[in-house]
Amino acid sequence: IQLTQSPSFLSASVGDRVTITCRASQGISSYLAWYQQKPGKAPKLLIYAASSLQNGVPSRFSGSGSGTEFTLTISSLQPEDFATYYCEQVKSFPLTFGGGTKVEI
Amino acid sequence: QITLKESGPALVKPTQTLTLTCSFSGFSITATGAGVGWIRQPPGEALEWLALIYWDDDKRYSPSLKNRLTISKDTSKNQVVLTMTNVDPVDTATYYCAHSGVSGHDFWGQGTLVTVSS
Numbered sequence: 001i002q003l004t005q006s007p008s009f010l011s012a013s014v015g016d017r018v019t020i021t022c023r024a025s026q027g028i029s030s031y032l033a034w035y036q037q038k039p040g041k042a043p044k045l046l047i048y049a050a051s052s053l054q055n056g057v058p059s060r061f062s063g064s065g066s067g068t069e070f071t072l073t074i075s076s077l078q079p080e081d082f083a084t085y086y087c088e089q090v091k092s093f094p095l096t097f098g099g100g101t102k103v104e105i
Numbered sequence: 106q107i108t109l110k111e112s113g114p115a116l117v118k119p120t121q122t123l124t125l126t127c128s129f130s131g132f133s134i135t136a137t138g139a140g141v142g143w144i145r146q147p148p149g150e151a152l153e154w155l156a157l158i159y160w161d162d163d164k165r166y167s168p169s170l171k172n173r174l175t176i177s178k179d180t181s182k183n184q185v186v187l188t189m190t191n192v193d194p195v196d197t198a199t200y201y202c203a204h205s206g207v208s209g210h211d212f213w214g215q216g217t218l219v220t221v222s223s
Binding site for chain 2 (some may be wrong): 088
């Protein structure tokens with residue numbers, strides 16, 4: 001299952017509402033996770049099951065979608081949110097990641 | 106508190122076998138549903154899933170690397186080991202292990218950079 005993220009790069013300002021899209025090559029129900037990765041650090045799970053917020057993740061992050069189209073939304077971008085975001089499908093093996101979306105200032 | 110940490114050589118020569126160890130705490134690999142996976146990331150590139158082993162010893166591999174990968178667990182040591190045979194410079198990457206469940210990878214190690222070069 002291929003995952004296509006868009007955009008690949010996104011320039012935004014603090015306070016902006018940001019939306020990242022992840023499209024699957026076939027239906028994956030809600031078996032999708034979102035991760036945030038900062039330079040030199042391991043990825044951090046933000047959202048699982050397409051829309052469930054991982055413990056400790058700020059509520060400005062939200063996920064939606066099912067089937068083949070999913071979105072990650074940051075309602076009000078904060079300085080610490082500048083990072084690269086990845087989606088991952090966990091519906092079937094091999095597990096696959098999207099190509100990433102880099103959110104820049 | 107779940108923690109994981111990868112260990113292994115920083116430099117490997119082409120054609121050699123790479124062995125990486127994931128040492129973990131805070132969960133039991135024998136608990137129903139538990140899994141540990143390996144993911145890698147070449148410099149400046151995206152994440153790539155490699156392999157996963159479950160509590161019941163079910164093993165899953167990336168088809169593109171299946172012939173070169175072996176994943177195993179040592180429950181007495183709380184470790185999961187990944188071996189990759191016949192490494193090539195394109196295998197240069199940061200290798201992560203992660204606690205894996207049906208919802209994704211919720212806890213990750215810090216990663217270990219492996220360079221393949223003669």
